[in-house]
Amino acid sequence: MKNLAAALLARASISTDPKLHQAISRGAAERAEVDRKRTHSIAFLKPRPAVEAGSSATLGSARSARETSVSAVSARRQTGSLLSAIALAAVAAAVAPREAAAQSVLDRPPNLTGTWVGDPGVVYFNFLHRFMSSDPPQRKVTNAPTFLLAAGLPGNTLFGVRYATSSQLVAQVPNEWELFGRFNPIAQSRGGPLDVSVHAGWNNAASSFDGELTVARRFGRLLLMASGRGFSNVFDQDDALMAVAGGAVISITQSLALAGDIGTLLDRDEDREDLAWGAGLQLRIPTTPHTLSLQVTNTNSGTLQGSSYGPRTPATKSLRRYGFEFTIPFTLARWFGGSAAAGPATRMSGDTVRIIIQNLAWSPANIEIDRGATVVWENRDPVFHTATSDDGRWDSGNIEASRSWSRMFTEAGTFAFHCTPHPFMTGRIVVR
Numbered sequence: 321m322k323n324l325a326a327a328l329l330a331r332a333s334i335s336t337d338p339k340l341h342q343a344i345s346r347g348a349a350e351r352a353e354v355d356r357k358r359t360h361s362i363a364f365l366k367p368r369p370a371v372e373a374g375s376s377a378t379l380g381s382a383r384s385a386r387e388t389s390v391s392a393v394s395a396r397r398q399t400g401s402l403l404s405a406i407a408l409a410a411v412a413a414a415v416a417p418r419e420a421a422a423q424s425v426l427d428r429p430p431n432l433t434g435t436w437v438g439d440p441g442v443v444y445f446n447f448l449h450r451f452m453s454s455d456p457p458q459r460k461v462t463n464a465p466t467f468l469l470a471a472g473l474p475g476n477t478l479f480g481v482r483y484a485t486s487s488q489l490v491a492q493v494p495n496e497w498e499l500f501g502r503f504n505p506i507a508q509s510r511g512g513p514l515d516v517s518v519h520a521g522w523n524n525a526a527s528s529f530d531g532e533l534t535v536a537r538r539f540g541r542l543l544l545m546a547s548g549r550g551f552s553n554v555f556d557q558d559d560a561l562m563a564v565a566g567g568a569v570i571s572i573t574q575s576l577a578l579a580g581d582i583g584t585l586l587d588r589d590e591d592r593e594d595l596a597w598g599a600g601l602q603l604r605i606p607t608t609p610h611t612l613s614l615q616v617t618n619t620n621s622g623t624l625q626g627s628s629y630g631p632r633t634p635a636t637k638s639l640r641r642y643g644f645e646f647t648i649p650f651t652l653a654r655w656f657g658g659s660a661a662a663g664p665a666t667r668m669s670g671d672t673v674r675i676i677i678q679n680l681a682w683s684p685a686n687i688e689i690d691r692g693a694t695v696v697w698e699n700r701d702p703v704f705h706t707a708t709s710d711d712g713r714w715d716s717g718n719i720e721a722s723r724s725w726s727r728m729f730t731e732a733g734t735f736a737f738h739c740t741p742h743p744f745m746t747g748r749i750v751v752r
C-alpha cells in the first residue's frame with residue numbers, strides 16, 4: 321500500500337509530505353473494501369486497467385490535495401474547447417432552420433433526459449435549479465444549478481453541454497462540465513415500435529467517458545422509459561461503473577403531467593451514495609414554447625453521473641432537494657430570415673386544402689389556391705393557435721389542440737396571415 325500511495329503521489333504531482341502521505345495511506349486502507357467491490361465491476365468498460373484495489377480512494381484523496389491551480393488551468397482549456405464546439409453546433413443548426421417546440425418536461429421525469437434530441441435549427445437552453453436547506457437553526461439554503469445548452473441538428477441528433485456550478489461529483493471540482501452528443505434512431509412518432517436514443521458524453525470533472533442507452537414507449541397517457549448508463553471513470557476514482565434508471569410520466573391534461581424516476585449505480589458506496597430518485601409536477605406554459613417542472617429529488621447535478629446517485633455522508637440521512645427546471649428553445653429561423661411566408665408558394669388544387677399546424681409552424685406556410693376553395697387549418701400541436709389575417713379580414717379565434725378551422729376564399733388576391741400568440745408563425749395564401 322505504501323508503494324502504491326507513493327506512486328500515486330508522484331502521479332498527482334504533489335510533494336511527498338510525510339503527514340499527507342500517511343493520511344492518504346490511511347484513507348486508502350479504509351476504502352479498500354469498497355473499492356475492491358467496485359473494481360470487479362464491468363471490466364469491459366474500463367479504458368485502462370485499475371492500478372489495483374485501493375486505487376480509487378487513494379486517487380480521490382490525492383486529488384483533493386492536489387494544487388487547484390493545475391485543475392483550474394486544464395478546466396479553462398477544456399472550457400474553451402467546449403465553447404468552440406457549441407458555437408460550431410449553433411452555426412450548423414442555423415443551416416437547417418425550422419420552427420419547433422421546446423424540449424418538453426412533459427416527456428420526462430426529473431432525472432432522465434428520455435429520448436429527446438430536439439429539432440434541427442433550434443438552440444435549447446434549459447435551466448435546472450435545485451435548493452437544499454441545512455438543519456435548524458441556520459437553515460442555510462444552498463443552490464445547485466445545472467445549465468443545458470444544446471443545438472438540434474439534422475439526422476435526429478443533438479449536440480450540447482451541461483454545466484453544473486455546485487457539483488458534488490468530485491471533491492475540489494465544483495464546476496462540472498458534460499459535453500455530449502445524442503442520437504435518436506428509432507421513434508414512435510416516426511412509425512417505430514418505441515423510442516430509442518444513445519447518449520455519449522465527456523465529463524470534465526470526473527475525466528470520464530459517459531454513455532447512456534434509453535428506451536421509451538408511450539401507452540396513451542402513460543410514458544415509460546428505462547436507461548442503462550456506463551461511466552469509464554466514475555467520480556474520477558479510476559473506476560468504471562454502470563447505472564440503471566427508470567421513470568414514468570402520466571399526462572393529466574395537455575399541459576399538466578406527473579412524473580417520477582428512480583436510479584442507482586450498480587455498485588453503490590452506501591456511505592456516500594443513495595438511490596437516486598425524483599418526482600415532478602410537469603407544466604406546459606400556455607401560448608409559449610416553454611415548459612416548467614416543479615420537482616423534489618435527492619440528486620445534485622443534472623449530468624449523467626450527477627443524476628445517477630443521491631449524494632450523502634455517513635452522518636446525514638438522505639438529502640432532499642426542491643427545485644425547478646425551465647426550458648427555453650431559441651428557434652434560429654426567427655432571427656435568421658426564416659420567414660416561412662417568403663419564397664415560392666405551394667400550388668394546391670381542389671375545393672378543400674389543408675394547412676397542418678405542427679411544432680409551431682404551418683405546413684405548408686405559403687400556398688396558392690383556386691378561387692372558391694376552402695382552406696382548413698388543422699392543429700396537431702398540443703397548444704392552441706390562431707389563423708389571423710394580417711389586415712384584419714378574418715380571425716379564426718383559438719384553434720384548440722386537435723381541432724381545425726376553415727374559411728372559404730371567394731375573391732382573388734394575396735392574403736398574409738399569422739398566429740396571434742406566436743407572431744413568428746407567418747403564412748400567405750394566394751388566391752387565383
Ligand SMILES: [Cu+2]
Binds near residue numbers: 680705742745
Ligand atoms: Cu401559434
